[in-house]
Amino acid sequence: MADTPHPHQIDLPPNIPGGPADRTPPPHVAGAIDFNSHRSPAGSCPDDSRAGPDAPLAPGAIPGYRIDRALGHGGMGTVYLARQLSLDRPVALKVMSKRWAVDPVFLARFTREAYAAALLNHPNVVQIYDIGEAAGARFFSMEYVPGRSLAELVRTGGKIDPETAVGFVLQAARGLKHAHERGMIHRDVKPDNLILSDQGVVKVADLGLVKTPEMTREADVPGRQTSASASGLHTLPPNMTGARTALGTPAYMAPEQCRDAATVDHRADVYSLGCTLYALVTGRQPFDGNTAVELMTKHAYEPLVPPETLVTRVPKELSAVIQKMMAKSAGDRYATMGEVIRVLEQWLGVHHHTGTFSPRDEQIDQFEGFVRAFEEAPVAVFRARTVTGVISTCVLAAVLLTFFGKLGWAFGTAGMVVQAALAYFVLNGVARKTYFFRRVRQFASGLTAGDLAVGAAGVGLFAVLLWVLNLFWMWVGFGLIGTGLAFALRVALDRTIDGDRATILAGCEQLLRRLRLNGLDEEEIRQFVAKYAGRNWEEFFEALFGFEAKLAARGVLLRGGSAGVREKFAPWREPIVNLIDRVERARAEARERKMLQRSEQARLQAAGVSEPSARTRAAAAAAAMVGHARAIRSAPSPVNGASPGFPSLSQITAQSGSYTAVAAQDGPPPRWSVGRLLVTAVVGPHVRGGVAAVLVAACTLWVVQNRLFTDASFAAATNTTHQTAVAVPTTEDVPADDTPQLPGRTWARPLTIEGVAPEWTNWCDTANVGWGGILLLVSLFFRGNRMALMVLLGAAVTVLGHRFGIRTVEPIRDYHVSFLLGTVFALIGYRLGDR
Structure with missing residues (x-):
């Protein structure tokens, strides 16, 4: 397989088999930046492939994260399993070694590429959550995906059934298509970088070798423009064979990537994905070699052994697809990843005449059985009736008390409902780690000292108001009753409901897992769930996929009104979440702008630009990159690979030189006036x-x-x-x-x-x-x-x-x-x- 060690006949980068960091990859950790893939540019930093890791980080070394344990160490830094405190979720936290901070050109380039990759958001791509800096080192938090890589599946179980293997590769192709449409090329597709989650979702990981097509080291020289076919080869160590040497894993590398990395485009990922499918169905990599150079040579010039000659169970039609994906000439391969997807879907029999999935009757019956069991669980029905009855009784009591002139008691009764709701929100949020609770906590964690002072003053003012109105102790007494009711609801009913529904959801997950392995697109799976979950579909859907996925599915499901009458689940949360989203996006953009500006300014000053000019030009570049990223986030999915109206991710990173050039011509960005x-x-x-x-x-x-x-x-x-x-x-x-x-x-x-x-x-x-x-x-x-x-x-x-x-x-x-x-x-x- 790809990770079989080879003798060190060439000084290999750590991501190449036989390299120093290749021996201890954490197979269950999915991250979107592969630290092992980046090396020092132009020899400005010594090759540290044999250097030991930095001192272990303390649990609170990175603000906002709790470090649990180290997962692995590579040439670029250390990967930690951490918990993001504001959202209470596990993440793969990758901390760059401080020794890399000495090269401002590399640091700026790496920051821009990671920032561009963070904009990718697809079910089949590992998501980058946050990019930041702490204690002089860059860090990146990514989606933590419990599961195994496809390479580990082959190592432990041998070759994979062709239909199952195609289902895996089809999911990866969809994630890569998403990246290609946004101007990104992976350049290191291999079984180790495809992670199979516990739910059967394949996610493309380790996008550390993602290079936008226009990237060259010359693009970082102020005022110099480069062609669109240049390549980001600055990450190679100085002891490699030359400035045009390919970057990637030789066992899965496209011929043009072996010969001249400057010519690489998205078709190199088509080739590597074909190599991956070859390895899955045959149990071995396409070519063997004792050195990286030998492997590269075979990829570039040696004919491929058809997979059906190695494993007779591989159908000839599938073998032909693999061979076309692995054609030596890029022009002889499938032109886009979209074509690969269509061919693999046709081979699996997943036809999309109408653009939606048409399930079989037995699949619908089985799914609807899960939905009925979820909604009709006896304790859940009893809970809904109890909550409705208690709230209705309290509202009626408050109205009657008001009518008879007992305004204080009416106010206390209303306060009991309010405080019970707040107490339940906290208890339920902590126990279930609900999305809404985590978002509110994230919002609260970002408040400034002034914001907290205003909030504390508001609470104090409300307490004074209650006191002067002689309602303080009444409010406290009713509040204790409300808190007790919330606690009883959570302990006596919710825990039983959670246990009953967990079994139902697990059964439904098995059904959906089979659909994924049969090649069904993740979005179509979600639409299948939304369509057949009935009028009250949202609670069931949210339990499976989460709050954000539910909102996205609702927009598609209700389009045109063909879905009929559908009820919303707890819609009162949505305005609050929308407000939090806007605030958090503004906070994140402010952090990103500062980080990009610092790195760009350091790069410009290293190139000899004066500090005032570098600061002005860096501010313009950072503002432009953040603005274009905002356009990409808010735009619909590209059509036929084109995203009209704004640059692709590649242009975001590659055009920073032109951003700074324009800033130098136009003068400093407008500053706030004294007035x-x-x-x-x-x-x-x-x-x-x-x-x-x-x-x-x-x-x-x-x-x-x-x-x-x-x-x-x-x-x-x-x-x-x-x-x-x-x-x-x-x-x-x-x-x-x-x-x-x-x-x-x-x-x-x-x-x-x-x-x-x-x-x-x-x-x-x-x-x-x-x-x-x-x-x-x-x-x-x-x-x-x-x-x-x-x-x-x-x-x-x-x-x-x-x-x-x-x-x-x-x-x-x-x-x-x-x-x-x-x-x-x-x-x-x-x-x-x-x-």
């Missing part, structure tokens, strides 16, 4: 948060002063006609003659504070003050100076508008107009803001 900075300081979120706190506090004192929340006052207000919203028709509440009053006001008096002049407090005379504070609090979820100015204007009109001569006709009051007009201004502001 804009002053406006931001005046209307920033912390200013708005502080003003909101003052308004809510003043309104609270005004309510307490006029006893508007007592049962007697509320009852009087509800039995009095033609009064304001919270009137108190008692003699002691009628203000003295010397109390400042607005014309026509005979109800609650303006706020007065002992020792404070009335003119400083009499602006707080209606409930509009509290509403103005709420408008400002909502604005904290938006960004932008225009938004902030409009919302501040709206709050000012809401609070003070009625004091400036608004004339109305009964029963409409001046403060009603202020309320409506200020709210309109605030809504316009929200529309102008960025969430």
